[in-house]
Amino acid sequence: MAALALLGACAAKPVEEKSVPVTPARAAPAASAPAAPASAAPASAKPVIGDCGLDLSAGNHSIRPGDDFFAYANGAWYDTFTIPADHSGFGPFDQLDELSKQRVREIIEQAAATHGASGTPEQQIGDFYAAFMDEAAIEANGLAPVQADLQRIAAANTRDELARLFGEPGFASLFDVQLPADFKNPDRYAVVISESTLGLPDRDYYLKEDPPLKELRAKYVAYIAQMLTLGGVSDATAQARDIMAFETAASKVQWPIEKRRDVEAIYNPRSRQQLLSFAPGFPWQVFLETQQLGPRQDLVLGELSAVHDLAELFSRTPLATLKAFLTFHYLSSHAPYLPKRFDQARFAFYGQTMRGQPQQRERWKRAVDAVDGALGESVGRLYVAQYFPPGSKAKMQQLVADLRAALGERIDALDWMTPQTKSHAHEKLAMFTPKIGYPDKWKDYSSLAIRRDDLIGNVRRAAEWDWNYQVARLDKPVDRAEWQMTPQEINAYYNPSNNEIVFPAAILQPPFFDPNADAAVNYGAIGAVIGHEIGHGFDDQGRKFGPDGAMQDWWTAQDAKVFKTRTARLIEEFSAFEALPGLKVNGANTIGENIGDLGGLNMAHEAYLISLKGQPAPVIDGLTGDQRFFLAYAQVWREKYREGALREVVMSDVHSPANFRVNGPLPNIDVWYAAFNVQPGDKLYIKPENRVRIW
Numbered sequence: 001m002a003a004l005a006l007l008g009a010c011a012a013k014p015v016e017e018k019s020v021p022v023t024p025a026r027a028a029p030a031a032s033a034p035a036a037p038a039s040a041a042p043a044s045a046k047p048v049i050g051d052c053g054l055d056l057s058a059g060n061h062s063i064r065p066g067d068d069f070f071a072y073a074n075g076a077w078y079d080t081f082t083i084p085a086d087h088s089g090f091g092p093f094d095q096l097d098e099l100s101k102q103r104v105r106e107i108i109e110q111a112a113a114t115h116g117a118s119g120t121p122e123q124q125i126g127d128f129y130a131a132f133m134d135e136a137a138i139e140a141n142g143l144a145p146v147q148a149d150l151q152r153i154a155a156a157n158t159r160d161e162l163a164r165l166f167g168e169p170g171f172a173s174l175f176d177v178q179l180p181a182d183f184k185n186p187d188r189y190a191v192v193i194s195e196s197t198l199g200l201p202d203r204d205y206y207l208k209e210d211p212p213l214k215e216l217r218a219k220y221v222a223y224i225a226q227m228l229t230l231g232g233v234s235d236a237t238a239q240a241r242d243i244m245a246f247e248t249a250a251s252k253v254q255w256p257i258e259k260r261r262d263v264e265a266i267y268n269p270r271s272r273q274q275l276l277s278f279a280p281g282f283p284w285q286v287f288l289e290t291q292q293l294g295p296r297q298d299l300v301l302g303e304l305s306a307v308h309d310l311a312e313l314f315s316r317t318p319l320a321t322l323k324a325f326l327t328f329h330y331l332s333s334h335a336p337y338l339p340k341r342f343d344q345a346r347f348a349f350y351g352q353t354m355r356g357q358p359q360q361r362e363r364w365k366r367a368v369d370a371v372d373g374a375l376g377e378s379v380g381r382l383y384v385a386q387y388f389p390p391g392s393k394a395k396m397q398q399l400v401a402d403l404r405a406a407l408g409e410r411i412d413a414l415d416w417m418t419p420q421t422k423s424h425a426h427e428k429l430a431m432f433t434p435k436i437g438y439p440d441k442w443k444d445y446s447s448l449a450i451r452r453d454d455l456i457g458n459v460r461r462a463a464e465w466d467w468n469y470q471v472a473r474l475d476k477p478v479d480r481a482e483w484q485m486t487p488q489e490i491n492a493y494y495n496p497s498n499n500e501i502v503f504p505a506a507i508l509q510p511p512f513f514d515p516n517a518d519a520a521v522n523y524g525a526i527g528a529v530i531g532h533e534i535g536h537g538f539d540d541q542g543r544k545f546g547p548d549g550a551m552q553d554w555w556t557a558q559d560a561k562v563f564k565t566r567t568a569r570l571i572e573e574f575s576a577f578e579a580l581p582g583l584k585v586n587g588a589n590t591i592g593e594n595i596g597d598l599g600g601l602n603m604a605h606e607a608y609l610i611s612l613k614g615q616p617a618p619v620i621d622g623l624t625g626d627q628r629f630f631l632a633y634a635q636v637w638r639e640k641y642r643e644g645a646l647r648e649v650v651m652s653d654v655h656s657p658a659n660f661r662v663n664g665p666l667p668n669i670d671v672w673y674a675a676f677n678v679q680p681g682d683k684l685y686i687k688p689e690n691r692v693r694i695w
Contacts, residue, residue: 004484004493004494004495005493005494005495005496005533005536005539005541005542005592005593005596007491007492007493007507007529007532007533046516047510047514047516047517047518047521048510048511048514048516048517049510049511049514049517050621051620051621052517052518052520052521052620052621052623052628053510053511053514053516053517053518053521053522053525053628053632054521054621054623054628054631054632054635055077055511055635056621057076057077058073058074058075058076058077058635058638059072059073059074059075059076059077059631060072060074060075060076060078060079063075064682065676065677065678066673066676066677066678066679066682066683066684066685067682067683067684068663068683068684069630069634069662069663069666069672069676069684070634070637070638070658070659070662070663071659072634072676073630073631073634073635073638073662074634074635074638077638078638078640081640083640083641083642085357085358085359086357086358086359086360086361086362086365087357088351088355088356088357088641088642088644088645089639089640089641089642089645089646090639090640091637091638091639091640091658092511092512092635092636092637092638092639093490093491093639094639095511096490096506096507096509096512097490099509100383100488100489100490100506101365101368101369103383103386103387103488104368104371104372104379104383104488105364105365105368107125107379107382107383107386108125108126108129108367108368108371108379109129111123111125111126111129111382112125112126112127112129112130113126114126119446119447120446121375121378121381121382121445123450124375124378124445124448124450125371125375125378125379125382127450127451127452127458128370128371128374128375128450128458128462129367129368129370129371130452131450131451131452131453131454131455131458132337132363132366132367132370132371132455133363133364133367134452134453134455135340135363137453137455138337138338138339138340138455139339139340141339142339143231143232143338143339145337145454145455145456145457146330146331146334146338146456149170149171149330150231150327150330150331152165153165153323153326153327153330154323154327156319156323157319158319159283159314159315159319159322160283160286162319162322162323162326163282163283163284163286163287163290163314164286164287164290165326166287166290166326167286167287167288167289167290167291168290169460169463169464169466169467170330170333170334170459170460170463171326171329171330172196172325172326172329172330172333173196174195174196174250174282174310174311174313174314175193175194175195175196175282175287175307175310176193176194176195176196176197176302177191177192177193177291177293178192178194179191179192179470179471179474180192180497181478181497181498181549182300182497183263183267183300183497183545183550183551184267184269184550184551185550186478186497186498186548186549186550187477187478188477188478189473189474189475189476189478190298190299190300191293191296191298191299191300191474192299192300192301192302193275193299193300193301193302193307194266194301194302194303194306194307195254195255195302195303195306195307195310198247198250198251199220199224199247199328199329199332200216200217200220200247200251201354201648201651201652202257202651202652203251203252203254203255203256204256204651204652205217205251205651205652206247206248206251206252207248207251207252210582210583212647216353216354217244219349219353220244220349221240221241221244222240223345223348223349223353224236224239224240224243224244224328225237225239225240226345227328227331227332227335227342227345227346228240228324228327228328228331230331230341230342230345231327231331233324233327239320239321239324239328240328242318242320242321242324243321243324243325243328245321246313246317246321246322246325247325249313249317250310250313253305253306253309253310253313254303254306254310255303255305255306257586257589257652257654258586258588258589259303260302260303261540261541261589261592261654262541263496263541263544263551264544264551265303266302266303267300267302267551268300268301268302268304269298269299269300269301270299270300270301271297271298271299272284272288272296272297272298272299273297275299275301278301278304278307278308279307279308279310279311279312280311280315281311281312281313281314281315281316282310282311282314282315291467291471292467292468292471293471296474332346334456334459336366336370337370337455337456337459338456343360344360347360353644354644354648355642355644355645355648356642356643356644356645357642357645370459372486372488373462374448374450374458374459374462375445375448375450375462376486376488377439377442377443377445377483377486378442378443378445379486379488380438380442380486380487380488380505381438381442383487383488383505383506384437384438384487384505387505387506388437388438388487388505388508391515392437392505392508392513392515393436393437395513395515396436396437396503396508396513396526397434397436399522399523399526399527399530399607400434400436400501400530402527402607402610402611403527403530403531403534403603403604403607404429404432404534405607405610406531406603406604406606406607406610407429407531407534407599407603407606407695408426408429409606409610410602410603410606410695411425411426411429411695414695416559416562416566416693417559417562418556418558418559420556421554421555421556421559424546424547424554424555425538425554427547428499428537428538428545428546428547428554429534429537430547431499431547431548432499432500432501432534432537433480433498433499433500433501434500434501434502434503435483435500435501435502435503436502436503436508437487437503437504437505437508438483438487438504438505439481439482439483439487440481441481443469445465447465448461448462448465449461450462478497478498480498480500483502483504484502485502485504486504487504487505487506488504488505488506489504489506489507490504490506490507491504491507492504492507492529492532492533493533494533494534494536494537494542495549496536496537496541496542496544496545496549496551497545497549497550498549499537499545499547499548499549501530501533501534501536501537502533503529503530503533507526507529508526511525511632511635511636512525512526512529512636513525513526518620518628519608519611519612519617519625520608520617520625520626520628520629520632521628521629521632522632523604523605523607523608523611523629523632524604524605524608524628524629524630524631524632524633524636525632525633525635525636527603527604527607527608528597528600528601528604528633528636529600529636530600530603530604531599531600531601531602531603531604531607532596532597532599532600533596533600534599534600534603535595535596535597535598535599535600535603535695536592536595536596538595538599538695539591539592539593539595539596539599540563540564540567540591540592540595541592542592543555543563563694566692566693566694567591567595567694569690569692570587570591570594570595570598570668570692570694571587571588571591572587573587573664573668573686573692574587574590574591574594574656574660574664575587575588577656577657577660577663577664579646579647579649579650579657579660580643580646580647580650583647583650583651584650585650585656585657585660586650589653589654590653590654590655590656592654593654593655593656593661594656594661594664594665595694595695597661597664597665598664598665598668598669598692598694598695599694599695601633601665601666601669602669602695603695604629604633605626605629605669605671608625608629612625624675626671626672626674626675627675627676629675630666630672630675630676633662634662637658637659637661637662638658639657639658639659641657641658663684666684667684667685667686667691668686668691668692668693669691670688670691673685
């Protein structure tokens with residue numbers, strides 16, 4: 001139920017609210033004066049890509065930019081690029097992820113070779129990795145490392161006992177419990193109970209009657225039966241059908257994405273007694289005690305009707321079906337750490353069948369991900385020391401200041417917003433906290449026991465350590481210095497409860513950021529990324545949070561009405577895009593990200609113009625500054641998907657597919673028309689009076 005707004009990949013569900021006095025002590029420094037153009041690199045320093053930072057061979061210039069700008073900028077690349085066999089899609093994020101994994105692998109293998117003292121980062125990182133890579137031991141152990149947990153499921157004969165398992169790390173549940181900052185009071189943590197995910201990506205996978213989805217559901221049932229059979233279950237086929245019927249019933253009462261995005265709808269404070277009365281079908285006392293939340297009386301419920309209905313579903317579902325559900329999901333989630341027959345079965349369904357990925361990633365890559373998931377900040381500390389130049393942080397700080405200054409000017413120039421709301425918008429912008437590269441303090445994992453001969457135990461203990469870490473701080477003030485991503489992750493995010501924008505070290509490299517690239521390219525690439533994250537503070541959900549991170553309404557009624565009218569037009573524009581035959585983008589699902597992209601581009605371009613200090617932009621490679629700016633943006637978002645992966649993006653992600661992240665916002669930006677001579681009659685052309693202008 002996190003409210004983080006991510007730059008790319010699958011975003012988590014939102015959740016929270018309120019209003020607390022502004023705390024000047026936490027105010028971010030005011031935006032400093034714009035820097036000199038980022039192109040002022042030494043003449044001898046060349047960008048990593050091309051002469052100015054652009055891949056000029058990537059475009060298909062037989063296509064008019066006004067008909068399909070994504071293809072104009074990336075068409076030659078798209079037509080000739082082959083997605084690697086171990087990917088379901090590929091673009092700049094994946095390109096940098098591969099580089100990051102190679103670097104992290106070197107760090108981890110060095111640690112594994114040192115055999116450090118017990119409890120040191122080197123020992124923990126090295127031994128976790130070595131345990132994951134020891135396939136011979138994994139095969140020899142078989143199901144022995146998980147047998148005790150499977151027997152606990154088999155021995156459960158009451159709903160209380162099943163609820164206790166639902167509450168333990170490593171077991172599936174109908175309910176997700178998280179401990180984020182409270183939306184109404186962001187200086188304290190909340191206990192948030194919401195609907196959990198199921199075996200398929202989203203509810204529509206269970207409910208829609210499209211032929212590809214019906215076929216996928218049949219294969220999912222076959223996968224359930226296969227996993228149960230591998231686990232020694234005798235009546236696996238019948239149990240698989242029961243599990244599918246149970247998950248389908250659960251999906252019917254779960255909320256669609258567009259409703260889950262509404263932070264007001266999913267913030268419902270309740271006492272423990274109110275929860276017991278509201279959803280009596282589930283043994284909440286046992287469930288919460290198992291999670292060490294027994295004494296906690298104040299709770300927050302997410303999707304209210306779903307919480308009630310899922311509790312009722314639990315109460316009327318046969319114990320045998322609930323046990324089968326737990327057994328299957330336990331085996332499926334632990335398959336990467338079990339013998340090859342389990343791991344291959346999981347990949348065959350989730351990788352090959354669902355996403356169309358022909359080949360599983362090499363084991364070392366999966367090992368890197370496992371270590372990252374358990375000991376991410378220990379790995380990140382070593383990563384930063386080797387791969388993040390101090391100068392990159394200073395350059396990013398200046399770019400962030402430029403973008404903030406640009407948004408401040410754009411707020412002043414808005415013709416649809418009243419002075420009262422503008423004043424509050426400026427107040428919020430001034431309180432933005434940027435975090436760049438890596439955290440100022442690192443997590444201490446020294447109490448976590450990691451052994452070379454106990455992979456399943458390492459996974460279990462890491463999950464328990466993480467949960468205990470969160471519970472231990474529950475009654476303490478929120479740690480606003482903490483990061484929700486590791487430095488080696490290729491992403492960025494906005495956290496409304498902290499009013500912060502966060503840029504991990506690994507994204508601060510080409511093609512997103514190159515200190516030797518032309519200014520227009522850097523502003524079109526990383527500048528638009530920065531603007532996107534700032535824009536989340538003012539999108540349809542971020543706008544509901546105030547300067548200090550508390551959910552509050554700082555808008556006049558008239559301004560809120562105009563904002564909703566304008567965003568409704570953007571929803572309509574994106575909902576017209578067809579990703580696959582018969583499958584259109586859901587503009588209501590993706591509106592927050594689309595506002596972020598549109599606002600981020602406008603901010604980044606304004607910041608670019610400010611950086612020129614009134615001087616004309618140079619023409620490089622026959623391209624004007626504005627042309628290089630928009631081409632850089634388009635090339636950052638070039639991505640090629642396999643069909644199954646594209647279907648998953650459209651149906652279960654709050655981000656639009658990559659080509660629409662280019663062709664969607666640009667037709668709403670006047671300067672793009674002038675830069676590429678886009679005319680009436682071009683497919684992307686929108687009349688000036690119909691262009692969406694928000695920030």
